[in-house]
Amino acid sequence: MTKAGKQFNLNRLVYFSAVVDTGSFTRASDRLGVSKTLVSQQVARLEEEIGASLLVRTTRRVEPTEAGVSLHERCLRILREADDAYGELAQNNAEPRGMLRITAPNDYGHSVIAPLTAAFCAKYPSCQVDLVLTDSRIDPVLNQIDLAIRVGWLESSGLRARRVGEFAQFLVAAPSVTKQQMPSQPEDIASLPYIANTALKDPLAWDFQHETLGARSIRVQAKLSVNTTPAALSVARAAGGLSVLPDFLVEKELASGELVRVLPDWRLPSGGIYVVYPAMRFRPPKVIAFVEMLIDKIRQNTT
Incomplete structure (x- = not known):
């Protein structure tokens, strides 16, 4: 506010700041063109609007007064x-290209991200996608990942992360595995x-966790071990035993009856779906557009 109670022209701050930065009216004019x-x-x-002297000329340069330093x-x-703010708006309004x-884990990448990249490229023909599926944690900065x-439980890091959804975990098996004995309590899994x-x-x-029976913590013994979630799904479909798998990976098998839920009244902890970015001031339009499509996809699947 000015001494007269009126707002001054904020553009004048640019001129004033350039003079202080360069120490000269001449160099400030050259910088601003x-x-x-x-x-x-x-x-x-x-200065007139503020009612204070902001600059003082010395023999060699222009220096700010005490009020000038503060301003x-x-x-x-x-x-x-x-x-x-301008940069963000410019990025948001630009065409993704x-x-x-x-990068994404194998299970979520195959079932959700890979099909989404096809839709993304169709919607934004000026974009190309390089999708790296791995269960190893790739450093986005070192590997130039956008x-x-x-998926799961995010560990702390120097990267910026945003939770965009969640998934449920189901205990599942082929119908033949539970044909003779369908567990009714978590402890029954041991057999x-x-x-x-x-x-x-x-x-x-x-x-x-059960709505009325409370919580139960169990520890099982493995008949067979695999090192990827899709492999666990393949073994479960082949009637190799029970396994805990994410809902997005088994929805088709559950709908067709190829797999059945075991202990459907008992809930397992849900996990998060996160997008993780390298630390930077602005998100490129291509990143913003893909994340928006992913969020829309997740919302569609939960409605």
Whole structure:
């Protein structure tokens, strides 16, 4: 606010800041591409509006007064925030284009991300996608990855992450496995063959929750172990035993009856679906567009 109670022209902060940064009206005019007279006029009007002297000329350069130093510090924040806001809007409004490099785990990548990349390329013909599916945690910065999809329980890191959805875990088996004995309590699992997924942190320990019976923690013994979730699904479909698998991976098998849910009244902990970015000021339009499509896909699957 000015001494008269009116708002001053914020554009004048740009002229004032350029003078302080360069220490000269002449160099400020060169930086801004305007005349020295215009810079001088704008700074003079700013001083008049504020009611304080902001600059003082020495023999070698122009220095800020005490009031000028204080205003310049605030100018830097104001102009930086304005620049960030402009940059974000410009990025959001730009057309997605270029190569989008994505990494995702094998199970979620095959069932959700891979089909989504086809829809993405069809919607944005100026984009190309390089999809890397692996259960290893790839460093997005070192491997020049634009977007990492992480599923499960996210570990802390210096990267920026956003939770965009969640998934349920189901205990499943082929119908023939439970034909003679369908478990009614978590403890009953011990008498049936179990398929362990060693890609999990602790594949043999499970916490079940029942609406009225409370919580049960059990530990199973593996009849067979595999190191990827899709492999656990393949063994389960081949009647190799019971296994805990994510809902997005078994929805077709459950709908067709190829697999059945075991202990459907008992819930297992749900996991998160995250998008992880390298730390940067702005998200490229191609990244923003793909994440929006992923969120829409997740919402469609939960409605």
